[in-house]
Amino acid sequence: MICDHYPMRIGGREADAASGARLEVLNPATGRLLCTVPAGDADDIAAAVAAAAAAGEVWGRKSPLDRAAVLNRAAEILTRRMPEFVAVEVAQTGRPVREMLAQLARTPEWYSYFAAVARTHETHVHPFGGAYLNYSRRAPLGVVGLVTPWNHPLLILTKKIAPALAAGNTVVVKPSEVAPVTPLMLADVLDKAGLPAGACNVVTGYGAVAGAALGAHPGISKIDLTGGTETGRRVAALAGERLIPFSGELGGKASVVVFDDMPDDRAVSAALFAAFIAAGQTCVQGARLLVQRSVHDRVLDRLVARARRIRIGDPTDPATQMGPLVSQRQLDTVERYVAIGRAEGARLAHGGNRLQLEGMAGGFFHEPTIFAGVHNDMRIAQEEIFGPVVCVIPFEDEDDAVRLANGTAFGLAASVWSADIARAQRVAQRIDSGIVWINDHHRIDPSSPWGGFGDSGLGKENGIVCYESYTRLQSVVVNLSGDHFDWFADDAADKRYS
Secondary structure (H helix, E strand, O other): OOOOEOOEEEOOEEEOOOOOOEEEEEOOOOOOEEEEEEOOOHHHHHHHHHHHHHHHHHHOOOOHHHHHHHHHHHHHHHHHOHHHHHHHHHHHHOOOHHHHHHHHOOOHHHHHHHHHHHHHOOOEEEOOOOOEEEEEEEEEOOEEEEEOOOOOHHHHHHHHHHHHHHOOOEEEEEOOOOOOHHHHHHHHHHHHOOOOOOOEEEOOOOHHHHHHHHHHOOOOOEEEEEOOHHHHHHHHHHHHHHOOOEEEEOOOOOEEEEOOOOOHHHHHHHHHHHHHHHHHOOOOOOOEEEEEHHHHHHHHHHHHHHHHOOOEOOOOOOOOOEOOOOOHHHHHHHHHHHHHHHHHOOEEEEOOOEEEEOOEEEEEEEOOEEEEOOOOOOHHHHOOOOOOEEEEEEEOOHHHHHHHHOOOOEEOEEEEEOOOHHHHHHHHHHOOOOEEEEOOOOOOOOOOOEOOEEOOEEOOEOHHHHHHHOEEEEEEEEEOOOOOOOOOOOOOOOOOOO
C-alpha cells in the first residue's frame, strides 16, 4: 500500500520540512503522481546532523557485539517486510517486479555480513621493537553523510549504511528526490531493530539544496556518494576543503568483451543481460559490446533478434522483462543520445524510439536500442547514457580488445567472456576497471569490494576494506620497561626518542 505522503526521519521522529515545502514523486510507468515527500533544506540537514551527533554519544560507545545484534535484527525485519519494499521499489523506479524480487531479496545479507565483520574485526599488534607494545585500534568517524541515487534506492543505501553503522557511526541520508520512499522505510526498520533514536536520519529534498547542504555541513565526518561523475567532483572538492574522507561510486561505461570461442547463444544472453537489465539504468551497464570480428556479424544479428522479443510493459506484471525509464528527464536523455549516434554515423540496428503503451500513455518507455558501426571515439561509445542503449564494436585480438576496453575515461566495471579461462584472466587483469567479471556480469556480494578507477570514482563499497573506510585508525604505543626516563638529565645514559 503506497501512502499519499511520506515524512522525513530526524532524531527518531517523523518530520516535515521546516519550510513546509513538499516535492512530488511520480510513477514512471504512468507519469502520474505516486506520493509526496518533504522538500528539505539546510535547516533540516542541520537538525539531522545535530540529532546524529547526539545519537553518536550512545551508538558509538556500543560494543561491536551490541551493534551486531541490532544489524542482525534489522536483517530479520527487512526480510519479513520484503513484499512491501518490493512493491514500493517497483512503483517508484519502474523496474519490473521480477528484477526487484531478485535484487531486494539479497539486501538483508549486507546487515548480517557487516554484523559479523563488527564482531570479528581484530586489532593489530605491530613489531615496534624494544620494550614497547604497539597496537592499533579503529574508532568511528562520527556523523557520516550518505547521498544515494534513484536507480537502486534500497540496495545502494544498504551498501553504505550497513558498514557505516557496524563501525559505530551515525548517519544522515539524502536519497534521490526521484525515488526516496524505500530509504525512508529503511529508517523505520532500523528504528524497530533497536538503533538509537537519531542514529539514522533521512532528509528528502533536491540535490542542489539538501544534498549541497549535507556536503558542506561542518558536522559531517565523511561523505559517501553514488551519482554522476561531475557531482562527485564537486562533492569531493567540498570534502577536500574540510579534509574529511570522501567515497564516490560515480559514472561508468562498462565493456562486455566476447571472444570467438564463446557459444553464440551464451554471448547473446550475456549481452542482453548486461545491457538491458534495469532498462540500462545502472552504472555497470554493459553499454559497450566488444565482439571478436570473426563472430561479430553473427552475434549482432542474434542480439537484434533477441532484443525484439524483450517484453516491455507494466512493471507490476511478473511477465514484464523491461520497464520504463525512471523519469521524463532520463527518457529525454536517451532520445538525445540516439539522435547523437545517428548524427555520428552509427547504424541503428534496432530500436531508437520511445514507446506509447496501452493504459500507460504517460509512462517513460523506450525501446531496447542497438547501435552497430560504432567507432570508439564516438560520443555514444564514450559518454554515459544510462538507458537501454548498447554500442556493438568489433575487435581483432586480445591486444585490440584491451585497447578498446581501456579506451574510455571510466573504469568501474567490465566483463570478459571466453571458454579459455587463461586468456580470460590475462585480459581481465589488463583491463583498468575496479570490477571485472569473467563469464558473468552484474554479480555482487557484500564481501566483494565494489568501486572503480578513473572517472568512476574513489573508494570501495562492500568487504572489510569498506568497513575500515568508515573508521579512524589510532596507534597506541605502551612503554613496558618501567624505567625512569629523563631526556634532559645530565648523565651518561643513552637516549632514545625514535
